Amino acid sequence: xxxxxxxxxxxxxxxxxxxxxxxxxxxxxxxxxxxxxxxxxxxxxxxxxxxxxxxxxxxxxxxxxxxxxxxxxxxxxxxxxxxxxxxxxxxxxxxxxxxxxxxxxxxxxxxxxxxxxxxxxxxxxxxxxxxxxxxxxxxxxxxxxxxxxxxxxxxxxxxxxxxxxxxxxxxxxxxxxxxxxxxxxxxxxxxxxxxxxxxxxxxxxxxxxxxxxxxxxxxxxxxxxxxxxxxxxxxxxxxxxxxxxxxxxxxxxxxxxxxxxxxxxxxxxxxxxxxxxxxxxxxxxxxxxxxxxxxxxxxxxxxxxxxxxxxxxxxxxxxxxxxxxxxxxxxxxxxxxxxxxxxxxxxxxxxxxxxxxxxxxxxxxxxxxxxxxxxxxxxxxxxxxxxxxxxxxxxxxxxxxxxxxxxxxxxxxxxxxxxxxxxxxxxx
Amino acid sequence: xxxxxxxxxxxxxxxxxxxxxxxxxxxxxxxxxxxxxxxxxxxxxxxxxxxxxxxxxxxxxxxxxxxxxxxxxxxxxxxxxxxxxxxxxxxxxxxxxxxxxxxxxxxxxxxxxxxxxxxxxxxxxxxxxxxxxxxxxxxxxxxxxxxxxxxxxxxxxxxxxxxxxxxxxxxxxxxxxxxxxxxxxxxxxxxxxxxxxxxxxxxxxxxxxxxxxxxxxxxxxxxxxxxxxxxxxxxxxxxxxxxxxxxxxxxxxxxxxxxxxxxxxxxxxxxxxxxxxxxxxxxxxxxxxxxxxxxxxxxxxxxxxxxxxxxxxxxxxxxxxxxxxxxxxxxxxxxxxxxxxxxxxxxxxxxxxxxxxxxxxxxxxxxxxxxxxxxxxxxxxxxxxxxxxxxxxxxxxxxxxxxxxxxxxxxxxxxxxxxxxx
Numbered sequence: 010x011x012x013x014x015x016x017x018x019x020x021x022x023x024x025x026x027x028x029x030x031x032x033x034x035x036x037x038x039x040x041x042x043x044x045x046x047x048x049x050x051x052x053x054x055x056x057x058x059x060x061x062x063x064x065x066x067x068x069x070x071x072x073x074x075x076x077x078x079x080x081x082x083x084x085x086x087x088x089x090x091x092x093x094x095x096x097x098x099x100x101x102x103x104x105x106x107x108x109x110x111x112x113x114x115x116x117x118x119x120x121x122x123x124x125x126x127x128x129x130x131x132x133x134x135x136x137x138x139x140x141x142x143x144x145x146x147x148x149x150x151x152x153x154x155x156x157x158x159x160x161x162x163x164x165x166x167x168x169x170x171x172x173x174x175x176x177x178x179x180x181x182x183x184x185x186x187x188x189x190x191x192x193x194x195x196x197x198x199x200x201x202x203x204x205x206x207x208x209x210x211x212x213x214x215x216x217x218x219x220x221x222x223x224x225x226x227x228x229x230x231x232x233x234x235x236x237x238x239x240x241x242x243x244x245x246x247x248x249x250x251x252x253x254x255x256x257x258x259x260x261x262x263x264x265x266x267x268x269x270x271x272x273x274x275x276x277x278x279x280x281x282x283x284x285x286x287x288x289x290x291x292x293x294x295x296x297x298x299x300x301x302x303x304x305x306x307x308x309x310x311x312x313x314x315x316x317x318x319x320x321x322x323x324x325x326x327x328x329x330x331x332x333x334x335x336x337x338x339x340x341x342x343x344x345x346x347x348x349x350x351x352x353x354x355x356x357x358x359x360x361x362x363x364x365x366x367x368x369x370x371x372x373x374x375x376x377x378x379x380x381x382x383x384x385x386x387x388x389x390x391x392x393x394x395x396x397x398x399x400x401x402x403x404x405x406x407x408x409x410x411x412x413x414x415x416x417x418x419x420x421x422x423x424x425x426x427x428x429x430x431x432x433x434x435x436x437x
Numbered sequence: 438x439x440x441x442x443x444x445x446x447x448x449x450x451x452x453x454x455x456x457x458x459x460x461x462x463x464x465x466x467x468x469x470x471x472x473x474x475x476x477x478x479x480x481x482x483x484x485x486x487x488x489x490x491x492x493x494x495x496x497x498x499x500x501x502x503x504x505x506x507x508x509x510x511x512x513x514x515x516x517x518x519x520x521x522x523x524x525x526x527x528x529x530x531x532x533x534x535x536x537x538x539x540x541x542x543x544x545x546x547x548x549x550x551x552x553x554x555x556x557x558x559x560x561x562x563x564x565x566x567x568x569x570x571x572x573x574x575x576x577x578x579x580x581x582x583x584x585x586x587x588x589x590x591x592x593x594x595x596x597x598x599x600x601x602x603x604x605x606x607x608x609x610x611x612x613x614x615x616x617x618x619x620x621x622x623x624x625x626x627x628x629x630x631x632x633x634x635x636x637x638x639x640x641x642x643x644x645x646x647x648x649x650x651x652x653x654x655x656x657x658x659x660x661x662x663x664x665x666x667x668x669x670x671x672x673x674x675x676x677x678x679x680x681x682x683x684x685x686x687x688x689x690x691x692x693x694x695x696x697x698x699x700x701x702x703x704x705x706x707x708x709x710x711x712x713x714x715x716x717x718x719x720x721x722x723x724x725x726x727x728x729x730x731x732x733x734x735x736x737x738x739x740x741x742x743x744x745x746x747x748x749x750x751x752x753x754x755x756x757x758x759x760x761x762x763x764x765x766x767x768x769x770x771x772x773x774x775x776x777x778x779x780x781x782x783x784x785x786x787x788x789x790x791x792x793x794x795x796x797x798x799x800x801x802x803x804x805x806x807x808x809x810x811x812x813x814x815x816x817x818x819x820x821x822x823x824x825x826x827x828x829x830x831x832x833x834x835x836x837x838x839x840x841x842x843x844x845x846x847x848x849x850x851x852x853x854x855x856x857x858x859x
Contacts, residue, residue, distance in 0.1 A: 040457050041457075041800045042796040042797065042799055042800055043796070043797045043800045090726075092720040092721050092725075092726075093721050093726075093782075093786070096719065096720070096721035096786040096789070096790055097782065097785070097786050097789070098789075099786075099789035099790055099792060099793040100793065101719070101720075101790075101793075102720070103720075116797075117793055118792075118793045118796040118797055119789070119792075119793060119796075144733060147733035148729065148730075148733050148736055151688070151733075151735060151736035151737075151754065151755075151756065152736040154687040154688045154736075154754075154756070154852075155687075155688050155736055155737060155754050157687050158585065158686045158687050158688050158852070160583070263583075263684075263685050263686065264583060265579045265580050265582065265583060266576065266579065266580070301496065301497070301500050302497055302500050302501060302504070303497070304497065306497075307495060307496060307497050310496075310569050310572075311565060311568075311569060313568075313572050316572075316573075316576045317573065317576070337576075361501075364501060364504040364505060365504065367504055367505070367507060367508070368503075368504040368507070368508045370507070371507040371508035371531055371536070372508060374459050374460070374507075374531045374535055374536075375459070375460055375508065375529070375531065377459055378458045378459045378460050378801075378802065379800065379801050380800055433685060
């Protein structure tokens with residue numbers, strides 16, 4: 010097993026790739042009663058066109074199929090109720106689907122090996138029938154209604170759809186009613202057999218148990234299971250241009266105050282540092298100029314022009330960085346002009362840089378006080394960068410002001426997208 | 438883990454010593470009785486005190502200071518436990534062995550400086566920060582309706598008889614108009630004079646040094662007061678109030694509020710969590726398995742208990758056309774428990790699940806601290822007792838408790854978008 014030392018955190022992660030391709034990350038957390046395991050497949054809502062296993066042509070599937078599959082894996086052929094079984098072991102199970110992955114998880118304090126094995130076993134035993142697929146459609150449609158009733162979730166999806174021309178971020182992870190209706194058990198099996206192959210999956214485990222014993226148990230579990238060999242899954246690639254899909258968009262929803270999102274799309278180009286560091290430098294720049302630490306934010310609050318602080322973020326989407334500046338305001342058009350002006354007169358200083366870096370380091374340290382947040386840290390690394398490495402933490406420690414200045418030279422707002430969500434009552 | 442208590446004339450100090458976590462928490466808890474206006478004052482005070490103080494004149498200065506102190510975040514939270522309001526001033530900070538020597542001391546100084554040195558001149562809170570805090574709270578009130586679950590629960594509680602003190606801990610917009618820089622400073626002083634106070638700290642620190650710092654800061658400001666906490670006891674009544682509001686939504690929110698009549702301490706602390714695991718908490722409960730999974734009537738359905746208020750509620754996200762079916766199904770599931778239809782397996786699962794939750798509490802410094810606070814100041818069991826008592830629960834006790842649930846209120850926030858029935 011490879012040992013990944015997270016220096017400064019006093020934590021070690023163990024990594025091993027099984028013969029069948031399954032990747033396993035283990036973080037040993039002594040003195041803790043709680044354990045947690047995530048079983049992840051790289052199959053999320055962005056994937057709808059691919060060459061299914063043992064076939065030759067690209068096939069298109071209904072949107073929302075990854076999420077539908079997530080629901081259906083809880084059904085077992087022997088009639089075992091997955092939730093009841095976990096519950097009888099005293100643990101909690103759940104699952105979630107996002108744009109890139111689907112994750113099945115278990116959390117508990119007793120019967121670690123039984124639960125870990127059952128987690129792997131149930132995910133690796135699909136059982137779809139005409140009846141159980143039809144029955145699920147009602148539940149997923151209810152979930153869809155609940156999502157549609159959350160204006161802020163819908164706003165997030167709309168912002169992404171305005172940013173990306175070809176990558177289908179504008180769709181809900183659940184698909185729409187017509188997508189849900191059109192899903193069949195045959196579709197589900199094709200997707201399952203293609204993406205739930207161990208070579209496309211990963212296990213992240215946090216436990217007080219011995220790491221070697223855990224790995225032996227996973228190897229033993231996989232030993233007698235047969236899977237097709239897959240070298241590479243041929244998934245439709247999106248050729249995403251630098252420009253945004255929509256530069257300006259406003260619409261109405263069930264909210265009380267207008268919500269403004271000002272986003273900048275930057276191609277990750279010509280940089281000789283890790284994308285994690287690049288992201289953090291851009292994020293620091295946003296925090297200094299628009300975050301709660303900035304005089305810009307305070308002044309607008311004093312003038313009652315904004316409601317609460319600017320919420321700033323920098324996230325990586327494939328080979329693009331998206332810098333977002335969001336705020337609730339009754340004066341969205343005035344604020345857009347002020348943001349434009351501020352971007353043309355961006356400021357930074359070393360003292361603030363060091364303060365913000367300090368706060369990043371402390372945030373990770375805080376995270377390592379609970380099993381939930383350690384898992385969040387590890388999962389986010391896997392989600393964003395496809396692996397957990399020693400740089401996951403050392404990159405933060407190694408941020409430096411000189412590098413920051415050289416990187417932010419690339420910053421510009423040429424490709425920006427503005428989305429405004431207004432209350433229904435503002436509709437004329 | 439070791440617990441140490443120091444008793445002083447006007448307050449107590451409790452330490453939970455452990456080096457299991459990378460962070461420490463220090464918390465000052467004030468308990469007072471309240472009325473509708475006090476709730477709003479308290480909500481505004483929370484906004485004011487965390488925003489600036491005499492030495493850090495603006496929010497930007499406060500945030501920079503907290504960054505300097507390795508993201509130590511000073512917070513104030515309040516909750517209502519039946520007849521009392523509990524205001525908790527707290528700070529969580531990374532222990533200095535992971536940051537810089539002397540940092541713990543600096544952070545404790547900052548904590549007391551924020552609480553005891555407000556941004557006040559001539560008996561008034563400073564006006565610029567006061568205005569920002571007030572605007573912030575106005576906007577919070579305007580937005581309350583956006584969280585449909587909390588909004589629906591609050592609406593259901595408002596239908597209870599006023600004598601049961603069913604107020605919103607965040608106060609009321611109409612009361613906010615009455616507050617100004619002067620009367621808020623008066624309230625700030627009253628809060629410290631009229632509350633019963635306790636200090637709690639969990640982590641790895643020198644308790645003698647910490648005690649010294651605490652007494653230096655708090656001795657001059659705290660007075661001895663009694664904790665007036667009591668639990669609610671409802672009288673039986675067969676009336677069920679129903680209210681329906683309309684909202685431009687797809688989904689309908691349903692709240693069924695049950696009063697628990699004449700429940701005793703053991704039922705409240707030991708049996709109720711087991712009952713709820715069987716009835717509506719978790720993916721293995723009757724409501725989840727039967728109403729959501731089997732009948733596909735809801736995506737989201739669960740029960741939530743309010744032990745101090747003697748209330749249990751069912752909250753569900755449903756389609757408008759299914760509301761009668763869901764209500765009848767919830768009633769049916771409760772009736773089954775009342776008739777004793779609880780399998781040994783589901784009972785054992787509930788016990789096991791509760792036991793695991795208690796064990797998980799030991800892995801979170803915040804959970805340990807909150808469980809400790811509620812065992813010291815209120816009528817809860819400590820974690821060790823909770824684990825021990827679990828072994829003594831019987832199915833019969835769960836059935837007996839379930840018979841004490843009386844449906845009192847049905848609240849529906851009906852989604853009236855046209856595609857709601859799709």
